Amino acid sequence: MVYSEECDFIFRLKGILEFACQLDNPNGVQSQSTISKSFQDLRSKVTSKNIVFTVCNSPVLIWPNTGFQSSVESLTEASACGDILQWIESDDGGSKKSSKKKDKKKSGPTVVNMKLLFEVTEPAGNTAPSLIRVSTQQHCVKMPLPLDCALSVTTDERLETVCTGLVEALNKQLADMEEVVLQYRKGSSFLVPQPFHFQLPEPAGLITVVYPAGVPDSQLQAVREDLHRKFELPCDRPYLRRANAFHFPDAAYKDGYLRNPHIHLNPPNIEDAKLYLVQGVYSYHHYMQDHVDDNGWGCAYRSLQTICSWFQQQGYVETAVPTHTQIQQALVDVGDKEPRFVGSRQWIGSIEVQAVLNQLLGVTSKIMFVSQGSELATKGRELANHFQTEGTPVMIGGGVLAHTILGVVWSENTGQIRFLILDPHYTGGEDLQTITDKGWCGWKGPEFWDQNAYYNLCLPQRPKSI
Amino acid sequence: MGRSYFVDEAVEEYLVGIQTAPGSCVTGLLAGQSSPQRDFVVLAVQTPHRESEGQPKASRGVSPLDDIDVEWVTEHAKQVSRMLPGGLCILGLFLVTPPELSKDAQNALKRLIFAMDKYITKGRLWELSEEDVTDQVTLHICSKTKKTVCKTFDVKDPKSSAKPADWKYQTGVSSSWPMLSCSVAVDVQIPMTGSSSDITDKCMKDGLRRWAKQIEAACCLINGRHALDDSELVSGQKKNPKTTHRQTLPARIFVSDAELDERSSALVQLCSGSVKVRGVVHCRAYIHNNKPKARHAAQAIKRDIINTVCSRVEMFLEDLLINEGSHKGLCSGQQALPRRVFAPVPVSGLSVCDYMFPDESTADVAERLKEMLDCKTPEEDIDTSLEGNQLFSNVCGSEITESPSDDSSKHVFSEVQTENPKNQKAPQYYAGVAITAAVALLATATSLLYFNE
Numbered sequence: 010m011v012y013s014e015e016c017d018f019i020f021r022l023k024g025i026l027e028f029a030c031q032l033d034n035p036n037g038v039q040s041q042s043t044i045s046k047s048f049q050d051l052r053s054k055v056t057s058k059n060i061v062f063t064v065c066n067s068p069v070l071i072w073p074n075t076g077f078q079s080s081v082e083s084l085t086e087a088s089a090c091g092d093i094l095q096w097i098e099s100d101d102g103g104s105k106k107s108s109k110k111k112d113k114k115k116s117g118p119t120v121v122n123m124k125l126l127f128e129v130t131e132p133a134g135n136t137a138p139s140l141i142r143v144s145t146q147q148h149c150v151k152m153p154l155p156l157d158c159a160l161s162v163t164t165d166e167r168l169e170t171v172c173t174g175l176v177e178a179l180n181k182q183l184a185d186m187e188e189v190v191l192q193y194r195k196g197s198s199f200l201v202p203q204p205f206h207f208q209l210p211e212p213a214g215l216i217t218v219v220y221p222a223g224v225p226d227s228q229l230q231a232v233r234e235d236l237h238r239k240f241e242l243p244c245d246r247p248y249l250r251r252a253n254a255f256h257f258p259d260a261a262y263k264d265g266y267l268r269n270p271h272i273h274l275n276p277p278n279i280e281d282a283k284l285y286l287v288q289g290v291y292s293y294h295h296y297m298q299d300h301v302d303d304n305g306w307g308c309a310y311r312s313l314q315t316i317c318s319w320f321q322q323q324g325y326v327e328t329a330v331p332t333h334t335q336i337q338q339a340l341v342d343v344g345d346k347e348p349r350f351v352g353s354r355q356w357i358g359s360i361e362v363q364a365v366l367n368q369l370l371g372v373t374s375k376i377m378f379v380s381q382g383s384e385l386a387t388k389g390r391e392l393a394n395h396f397q398t399e400g401t402p403v404m405i406g407g408g409v410l411a412h413t414i415l416g417v418v419w420s421e422n423t424g425q426i427r428f429l430i431l432d433p434h435y436t437g438g439e440d441l442q443t444i445t446d447k448g449w450c451g452w453k454g455p456e457f458w459d460q461n462a463y464y465n466l467c468l469p470q471r472p473k474s475i
Numbered sequence: 476m477g478r479s480y481f482v483d484e485a486v487e488e489y490l491v492g493i494q495t496a497p498g499s500c501v502t503g504l505l506a507g508q509s510s511p512q513r514d515f516v517v518l519a520v521q522t523p524h525r526e527s528e529g530q531p532k533a534s535r536g537v538s539p540l541d542d543i544d545v546e547w548v549t550e551h552a553k554q555v556s557r558m559l560p561g562g563l564c565i566l567g568l569f570l571v572t573p574p575e576l577s578k579d580a581q582n583a584l585k586r587l588i589f590a591m592d593k594y595i596t597k598g599r600l601w602e603l604s605e606e607d608v609t610d611q612v613t614l615h616i617c618s619k620t621k622k623t624v625c626k627t628f629d630v631k632d633p634k635s636s637a638k639p640a641d642w643k644y645q646t647g648v649s650s651s652w653p654m655l656s657c658s659v660a661v662d663v664q665i666p667m668t669g670s671s672s673d674i675t676d677k678c679m680k681d682g683l684r685r686w687a688k689q690i691e692a693a694c695c696l697i698n699g700r701h702a703l704d705d706s707e708l709v710s711g712q713k714k715n716p717k718t719t720h721r722q723t724l725p726a727r728i729f730v731s732d733a734e735l736d737e738r739s740s741a742l743v744q745l746c747s748g749s750v751k752v753r754g755v756v757h758c759r760a761y762i763h764n765n766k767p768k769a770r771h772a773a774q775a776i777k778r779d780i781i782n783t784v785c786s787r788v789e790m791f792l793e794d795l796l797i798n799e800g801s802h803k804g805l806c807s808g809q810q811a812l813p814r815r816v817f818a819p820v821p822v823s824g825l826s827v828c829d830y831m832f833p834d835e836s837t838a839d840v841a842e843r844l845k846e847m848l849d850c851k852t853p854e855e856d857i858d859t860s861l862e863g864n865q866l867f868s869n870v871c872g873s874e875i876t877e878s879p880s881d882d883s884s885k886h887v888f889s890e891v892q893t894e895n896p897k898n899q900k901a902p903q904y905y906a907g908v909a910i911t912a913a914v915a916l917l918a919t920a921t922s923l924l925y926f927n928e
Contacts, residue, residue, distance in 0.1 A: 024732070031746075068701045126694055128728065130659055131657075137754050137864050138811070140809070140810050142809075143750075147749065148746070149745075149746045198741075223739040
C-alpha cells in the first residue's frame, strides 16, 4: 500500500455498456466475427461525439471527443485536473478545498469518480422513426459490460489529457474484454468480462486486467504467469489475484473491519534503528466481534483470524476468515483435540495456531520459543528478518495472553527494540481513533512482556505461488 | 383545503359557448398542467359527435345521463392525450346538463372520471412519482344558468369522495410558459420470442419499458444547467403577463447504457426474430412559470420522449390490425412509424401534436385537429419539418438495394432518399378520418386491448 510519491489523483471512470448481438448459429464459424463486429460497434460508440463523462457529486459534464467541452465555463482544455476539485461536493458537505481535518499521515491520492454516459439528444441526422423487423430465428445475446478505467496523474496534468487518456483506456478495455469473451465462450454461453485494477511496483503502476466472471483464480494461473513475466514481477508471490485488487482510498470496506490501523501511527524515533513492518493488508479482529462473546478466552483465536485475513487479502486463499467454531473443528479434524472441544471456551496457543493455519489454509509456520519474556528483546534480528522476507503478522502467546506482532523498530548496533502490537483484547467498536489513542494498536517497549513467563511465537510463512 | 384551478379565459369562452340540445348533456375534456401547489387549465374540448354505425342505440336508461357513451368519452380522452406535448395532460372532465339533471350529474362525473383515468393510463411506460398529483377535476355546468360546480377526485383511490376545489379564470395562464424541446435519437433492439400478436405486443412492451427506464433515469441538462435536486428552473425570463414571447429551452439527455445486474454470464434468449425501433423523434414539453423546479421540467420532457415513442408504436400496431385483420403481425423489413407534426392552438399559442402516417397529408391532420380538439388550424400552420421523413438504410438481414458496402459509413444516420419505397414491404396504410378509425377500433376493442396486463 505504498503510493507512488508523484501520483496526486486517480481519475476513475465507470460505466455500463450493453453488449448485444444476434447469432444465427452460436456454434458456427460466423459467430466469432459477429461478436467481434458488436465489439467494434461499441468501440465506435466510445470514440463518438456522443459520449459524456459526468463527474460524480458535481455539476460537471465533459464531452471528451469534441475537442474537450465542459458544462462549466471555467474548465477548459488548458485546465489542470486539480481544478476539478472545487466543483465536487464531498460527502460531509462543502468543497474539498475547505476540508478541516488532515490525517496524521499522508492520506494518499484523491480519487475523482466519473461516470460514462451517452447523449441521445442533438443527433447527427434526422432519420424518420421506423420499425425494422427481422424474422429469422436467432440467439439474442445481451450482456452488460462493467467498464472501469483508472488513471493515476499528477495535479498539474491537463484535464484534457486525462480525458483523452480515459477514452483510450476505454477502447483498450473493450479490446481486452473482447478477447476474454471470445476465449471463454462456449457456444451461446458467454461469461461477463470483469475489470480489476492492480497497483504494481513502479514503473508499471496502476494497471487493469480483465478476468472472466465465474472462473476461479485457481484456473487462471497461466494468465497470471504471463502477466508476471510481462510486468517483471517476482514469481513467488501473488500480485494479480482478484483479492489483490487495488483498494481505492475513497471506498469503504463492506465487511466493516478496520484495515491496517497501524498506518495511522508514527513509529518510535530510535536512533540508528530501522523499521520492519508487516507487508500488505490485514483486518483487525478482536474480542466481541461478529456477535461472539469471547471476552477472556478468545484472544488467540482473534490473532489467528487476523493472520487468516492477511492470507486472504494477499490472495493466497479464497476461504473466508474462520469462526471460532471452525477453528475448533479444524483442531478436532487434525486429531489435536477431542470432539467436545468444539463449542467450548478453551484457550489455544501458538501450536494450535500453527496447526489450524496448516489445516485450513495450507500455510506452514515456524515456531519460535522464548523461555522468558525478557529474552524477547534479543530477538530483534529474527523478527526483522521475518518481516523483511515473509512480512506476515506474528502471533505470540504466553503467560495468559495472546497478541499479534505487526512489526519492530530495531537497531542492529544498539539492540534497542520496540514492538508494534495489535491487541485482540479490545472489546469496543471499530473506532480507529480509540484504537490508536488508547494503544490497542500501538508501539510497545520490551517491558510490555511478562519478563518471567515463557512465550511461543507463530511465524506464518508465505506459500510460494502467484 | 381543496385544490385551486387557474383556468385560461379562452376556456371560459369555450365552455360558455357550448350548444346543447334541450334536455341533453354534453361531455368534454379539460387539459392543462398540475403542480403540487396549484393546477392550470388551458384547453377544453367537448366530446365529438360519434358517427354511429348501423342502427342508433335506443335510450337505455331513464335519463340522458345514462346515455353518456363512457367508452366513447374515454376513447376521445386517449386520442387527445396522445396529442398533448409533455407537461400537458388531461386534468379532468366537464359535463353540461340541463338544470333538472344537475343533482345526478356528480355521480355521472365520478363514473366517467375513474373510467377515463383507467383507460388513459393503461399501457403507460412510466410510473407516477410520489409528487405527481393524482386528483382529477370534474366540472359541472348548468346549461341554463351557466353556473359551475367544481370538484376533484383522487383517482388512485377508488373509494375517494368528491372534494371541493376552486375554479378561477385568468388571462394568459400559459402565455409565458417556457417550452423545452429536443430531438432524441432512438435505437431500441427488442427480441421477439414468438410471432403471434399477443407475444409481439408483450415483447414490444417489455423492450420499450426497459428503454423508458433508461430515459427516466437519465441525466438531464436544461438550457445548459443540470436539472438536479430542488433547484429552480432558471429560464432567465421575468414573469410579465404582457410579454407574449415564449422562451424555448433546449434540453439534453444523457443515458447510461444498461442496468448492471450481478450475473456472471450473459442473458441469451432464443428468439424467432427481433424488432428495432430506430430514428429521431422530436419532443416538446411545457412547464408552468410559477417557480417550477428544474427536475419537474426534466420529468416533463422525459415523459414526452417516452410517450411519443410509445404512442406511435401503439398507433402503428393498432393500424396494422385494423388493416390486416389477421394476426400476421409485423412483417419483415422496414416500416415507417407515423411522423410527429405540431400545430399551434389558437389564442394560447401552445402547440399540440399529431401523427401523420406516410400516405397522409396536412389536410388529414387538420381534419383530425378539428374533430379531436375542436380547433380550426390552417394547414400552413402545421409544422411538419421537425421530424424527417427519410428512412434509415443499411438494414441487416433484409433485402438492400444500392447500399454502399464499404465500412467507412459506419455512422448510423446516413440519409438515403427513399422516395421509392421498394425496400419496404409496406402494408396499405390506413387513410381516412380519425373518428371512423376510432370507431372501428372500439368495435374490436374487446379482444384487442394492446399492452394489456
